[in-house]
Amino acid sequence: MSPHLTLRERAEVEAARLPALLARAESLAGTVLLGEHGRRRAGLGDDFWQYRPAQVGDSRRLIDHRRSAMGDVQFVREREWQIAQSVMLWVDQGASMRFASEANLPEKAERARVLALATAILLIRGGERVGLTGTTLPPRRGNEQILRLAEAFSVDDQSDYAAPEHRAMIPHARAVFISDFLGDMADVRLALTKAADRGVRGVLLQILDPSEEAFPFQGRTIFESVGGTLSHETLKAADLRDRYLERLAERKAELTQLTRATGWHLGLHHTGDSAQTALLWLYRALDGGTS
Template sequence: MVAPIGQAATPVAPSDALARGRSRAALIPDLLVDARRIVNTVIAGWHGRRRRGIGENFWQFRPYVEGEATARIDWRRSARDDQHIFVRDREWEAAHTVWLWADPSPSMLYRSANAAVSKESRALVLVLALAELLSRGGERIAWPGLSDPFVARNGAERLASSLLQAKTVPDRPELAAIRRFSDIVIVSDFLDPVEETMAWLDVLARHGVRAHLIEIADPAEESFPYAGRTEFRDPETGAKLTAGRAETLAEDYRQAYLARREALAAWCKRLSWSYTVNHTDRLASEALVQVHLALSAAFARTAGGPR
């Protein structure tokens, strides 16, 4: 009998949401420590480089109007433009929130033998690291359906506390409260059919919200290293499929797996959203840097001009 290549990091019945919540809560303290370590490492790597301050990337500016108080002028931003003087747009700043969400569904519990962590652990540590990074820059953050938008230097700790206190977390983010001027970072394995994923994310596009998708991928899910008689079990539904020679499915599987990713990434590109892939045998900091750059670039496209 071939040894299993991967399994759920914490075996929990898909229908037992409370047990999944307890399992998730047990991870949070250590993940918070990891998140802060990752952020400190990333920031240390930025020292000595000509980078804007963390928070500065997330401000919106508009041209100065004659008669406005000169105290509102942002001289640093104005110095980068030869033709205009800019003020920080308080209306935009007050309305802007970066929403953070990690997929809590059972498929995220998977961890193969070659992965450093489960997909759930990687997703949560990225959300907490982003919360830490954004909070240090004075940005307003929130978890849809779990916390209202807030500004705090200990943003990651507050978000972690909300997760610890939550008995259950919805399998999809509650999007009704997310409005224009906001960004949302969605961390998931995105293994649902592409059409379903696009359908529930479409409300964000229609409301003028910018989304940044992070796909968490286990290396075994991508490479399909299975051979011989293999039983596959859907962690969401419990459905089973037994393959007599699993290797005969490999090529078709890999094509379908990558086609799903390419379709989602192309859709995001058309919407000027970002799509980042992070493998669980790679460093979480790689995705953190990419998403931070994507957020910065998105804000830079709108900064300095009228809405």
């Protein structure tokens, strides 16, 4: 965004993004069918979840005598499981995410925001509390929280590469980090180490443009960072391909090693692929599944 825009103009630009982002996220979330209770399950908590017939091994203290008096079957009153029900999101808003190699492809940031918001919609509808890492937006339930998240996701970070926010991690919560993860790996290591120290487990989803995997450049090429702080010109771009792909492979291997060491899941999504596939993977990974 141009630094010459007035504060009001910048605010209007940001506000204009909200309806479109919400519409895309709602539409994407609508393609995923949840079970009757979504992610909610029985356990320790305060909120009533369901009655179920008593089973062998159930403590007599769990019997709901009022419900059982209505028939010949004894019923247990189950409460909604509330351990690790908070899910914390971090979406890279840095300039590197505002890249798309072709006009018919979404920017990495756009895909990341839609996936994050669609995930939040599914989780909140499933009874979870969702918020942001850091201190700006603690996990909550409800439609108002979805609007707050959409607003937060619509604000760009002016740095080339944004560092993952690791403050205020709720112990034993779940977390989702979405980025291209092309910035300083020390920041990613710090965030996941801090999370692991607090018993937080989660998902890293790396989003890349297809050209960032293929490196299709040849001849004279000028490479510039989206933020405009870095520039490199070469007459033989093809000569850089092997070295670039080697470094990208090293970055992926480092992310794989880091997520394994901290108990997180790592996924890769290309902006040319289906957003629905990525959303389904995210949702499964949060429940401990793998792809």
